[in-house]
Amino acid sequence: MSAPNLKIENLHVSIEDKEIVKGFNLEINGGEIHAIMGPNGTGKSTLASAIMGHPKYEITEGSVILDGQNILEMEVDERARAGLYLAMQYPSEISGVTNADFLRTAINARRGEGNEIPLMKFIKQLDKKMDLLDIDQEFAQRYLNEGFSGGEKKRNEILQLMMLEPKIAILDEIDSGLDIDALKVVAKGVNEMRSPEFGCLIITHYQRLLQYITPDKVHVMMQGRIVKSGGPELAQRLEEEGYDGLKAELGIVDEAEEQEV
Amino acid sequence: MSTEVTGVQYDSDYIKSFSKDRHEPEWFTDLRLKGLQWVEELPMPKPEKTRIIGWNFTEFEHQPSAKSFSSLEDLPAKIKQLVGQGDQSGNVLIQHNGAPAFRSLTKELEDKGVIFTDLATALKDHGDLIRKYYFTDAVKADENRLTALHAALVNSGTFLYVPKNVAVNVPIQTIYWQENPNAGFINHVIVVAEQGSSVTYVENYLSTEESGAPVANVITEVFVGDNAKVQFGSVDNFSENMTSYFNRRGRVENNGKLEWALGQMNEGNTISENLTDLIGEASAADIKAVSVGRGDQKQNFVNFIRHFGKHSESAMLIHGVQKDSANSIFNGKTKIEHGASKSDGEQTQRVLMLSDQARGDANPILLIEEDDVVAGHAASVGRVDPIQLFYLMSRGITKEDAQRLVIHGFLAPVVNQLPIEEVRAQLTEVIEGKVQ
Numbered sequence: 001m002s003a004p005n006l007k008i009e010n011l012h013v014s015i016e017d018k019e020i021v022k023g024f025n026l027e028i029n030g031g032e033i034h035a036i037m038g039p040n041g042t043g044k045s046t047l048a049s050a051i052m053g054h055p056k057y058e059i060t061e062g063s064v065i066l067d068g069q070n071i072l073e074m075e076v077d078e079r080a081r082a083g084l085y086l087a088m089q090y091p092s093e094i095s096g097v098t099n100a101d102f103l104r105t106a107i108n109a110r111r112g113e114g115n116e117i118p119l120m121k122f123i124k125q126l127d128k129k130m131d132l133l134d135i136d137q138e139f140a141q142r143y144l145n146e147g148f149s150g151g152e153k154k155r156n157e158i159l160q161l162m163m164l165e166p167k168i169a170i171l172d173e174i175d176s177g178l179d180i181d182a183l184k185v186v187a188k189g190v191n192e193m194r195s196p197e198f199g200c201l202i203i204t205h206y207q208r209l210l211q212y213i214t215p216d217k218v219h220v221m222m223q224g225r226i227v228k229s230g231g232p233e234l235a236q237r238l239e240e241e242g243y244d245g246l247k248a249e250l251g252i253v254d255e256a257e258e259q260e261v
Numbered sequence: 262m263s264t265e266v267t268g269v270q271y272d273s274d275y276i277k278s279f280s281k282d283r284h285e286p287e288w289f290t291d292l293r294l295k296g297l298q299w300v301e302e303l304p305m306p307k308p309e310k311t312r313i314i315g316w317n318f319t320e321f322e323h324q325p326s327a328k329s330f331s332s333l334e335d336l337p338a339k340i341k342q343l344v345g346q347g348d349q350s351g352n353v354l355i356q357h358n359g360a361p362a363f364r365s366l367t368k369e370l371e372d373k374g375v376i377f378t379d380l381a382t383a384l385k386d387h388g389d390l391i392r393k394y395y396f397t398d399a400v401k402a403d404e405n406r407l408t409a410l411h412a413a414l415v416n417s418g419t420f421l422y423v424p425k426n427v428a429v430n431v432p433i434q435t436i437y438w439q440e441n442p443n444a445g446f447i448n449h450v451i452v453v454a455e456q457g458s459s460v461t462y463v464e465n466y467l468s469t470e471e472s473g474a475p476v477a478n479v480i481t482e483v484f485v486g487d488n489a490k491v492q493f494g495s496v497d498n499f500s501e502n503m504t505s506y507f508n509r510r511g512r513v514e515n516n517g518k519l520e521w522a523l524g525q526m527n528e529g530n531t532i533s534e535n536l537t538d539l540i541g542e543a544s545a546a547d548i549k550a551v552s553v554g555r556g557d558q559k560q561n562f563v564n565f566i567r568h569f570g571k572h573s574e575s576a577m578l579i580h581g582v583q584k585d586s587a588n589s590i591f592n593g594k595t596k597i598e599h600g601a602s603k604s605d606g607e608q609t610q611r612v613l614m615l616s617d618q619a620r621g622d623a624n625p626i627l628l629i630e631e632d633d634v635v636a637g638h639a640a641s642v643g644r645v646d647p648i649q650l651f652y653l654m655s656r657g658i659t660k661e662d663a664q665r666l667v668i669h670g671f672l673a674p675v676v677n678q679l680p681i682e683e684v685r686a687q688l689t690e691v692i693e694g695k696v697q
Binding site for chain 2: 091
């Protein structure tokens with residue numbers, strides 16, 4: 001298996017005619033973990049949702065190429081089957097559909113008809129991953145995200161990540177609302193995924209998660225584009241100085257119309 | 262097709278002779294004759310917002326030929342696969358075109374005094390019991406033209422009786438199999454759970470004849486005694502050509518509990534009325550019903566719970582999916598009568614629309630005549646949430662499969678509650694066929 005490659009070039013994303021992402025560039029290779037940090041409302045989550053194909057966002061310019069294929073021409077499910085994964089900040093609740101049924105349907109959608117995963121194999125894999133993530137067995141039979149606590153939802157996003165084994169994963173604020181124990185569990189799951197066949201983009205507001213998942217690259221996003229890139233030490237600096245120091249250094253002035261997205 | 266039918270094609274001489282052939286007791290024959298008279302006098306039921314003019318409820322063949330089977334093995338696969346297996350087996354009644362075709366009841370239940378048989382046999386062997394429950398406290402024969410017609414021409418039925426303090430731990434199952442293009446299926450079901458008893462009853466209605474214009478007129482009366490519990494499950498799955506009137510009633514005494522789980526999957530025009538009276542103190546009812554409307558089918562569902570007893574509790578959950586140009590009206594009524602203090606009635610009705618041409622109305626009605634009560638309702642009509650679809654598709658699931666998952670999930674409350682695995686599988690399969 002060759003190492004995956006995701007190339008985002010000059011991406012522009014609008015929501016209801018307001019441009020949020022304004023010329024975003026990034027390349028992620030298998031084996032790399034990138035982190036995007038930035039203040040609220042700078043387009044981080046918009047970027048993540050738009051790449052996955054969220055119906056609310058419109059891509060007006062640019063390209064997203066996964067292993068040579070332009071995924072922007074694909075339907076959402078095709079993007080996923082091509083190897084893309086998005087751990088969502090606000091996962092949907094689907095009543096009446098158990099976690100296990102949902103996961104098996106998703107796995108089989110990737111494997112294709114006639115190549116469905118044997119039930120026992122599925123159960124064994126699921127048990128193993130749930131163990132690793134400290135998830136109770138009854139979790140599998142609960143309805144998808146219904147009545148889940150914030151922490152349970154995030155763990156479920158990581159459980160799905162581990163079961164689906166995508167080539168490239170985007171984790172959108174997977175750390176928000178987590179206590180330190182849950183944060184460690186989530187980090188354990190992501191670290192478990194590290195391999196030359198897996199690339200990851202972590203979107204976070206705080207440096208905290210990056211203490212447990214060491215990124216290869218850290219990028220700061222402001223006003224819809226990357227304004228500075230560096231190594232793990234950049235995250236450390238932001239933790240100490242906040243975003244204001246960087247803004248001053250780069251001469252960035254807050255736009256009044258910036259808003260939380 | 263006639264638009265206003267003033268009578269039926271069967272007269273009193275026919276009814277007398279039909280009743281005599283079946284050796285029915287005199288009171289029963291008399292009720293038939295009264296029914297015939299009421300057919301002339303009474304109006305049709307008036308389901309709100311659904312026009313039933315032109316629906317055929319009255320023209321049919323009253324005595325279609327029927328088969329019987331000496332062994333379950335001889336049944337066609339489509340019927341056999343519905344029968345409970347393993348520890349859910351042993352107690353089943355199969356009726357073909359309204360006549361008993363196969364019956365089994367375990368010796369253990371028989372020894373405990375459980376009666377489970379077709380209506381004609383029950384009239385012969387347990388006439389007094391039938392008289393106590395048939396068209397007395399639950400449904401009245403003179404409510405409307407269809408109840409009257411039912412009384413006059415009932416030709417099928419089931420009687421299930423569970424004596425005091427008997428707990429039946431295996432499901433009791435009836436399968437009504439219609440296979441005639443013009444049959445009138447006038448079916449009366451009576452379930453009685455005496456004080457302190459408990460039972461789970463599951464029925465399947467299906468027709469394998471796609472042509473003609475058959476008619477179903479089904480009345481069900483469920484009596485739940487003090488401290489008794491009845492779980493009543495049904496999958497109604499009549500074909501497109503069949504016009505159906507379903508009238509299900511329950512009466513629950515002190516501390517009794519009645520749980521309905523109804524998969525209302527008829528393909529043809531249907532009026533369904535489900536009414537539960539919570540008579541006793543701390544009596545409880547739970548109704549879960551799901552339906553899928555498709556084609557140009559018209560359906561009207563009334564779910565009605567009346568609280569008479571203090572501390573009585575009810576919960577109603579109605580989920581309907583509407584496709585194509587189907588038209589369904591869902592009326593959920595919760596009434597708390599004066600004196601039923603400390604009662605709690607909750608209802609939820611949700612309609613999922615899959616087509617612009619379909620129509621689905623959910624009308625919640627709360628009628629409260631007592632101060633110290635809790636009652637609530639929620640009703641909504643909407644489409645599949647695009648954000649839910651996005652979430653499922655982002656895991657690689659195709660749009661069609663994602664939609665299917667959401668719909669199955671939406672209808673799951675009833676599927677999951679059906680106690681017989683085979684019936685659950687059948688309902689899942691029926692839903693699958695309808696929503697694909």
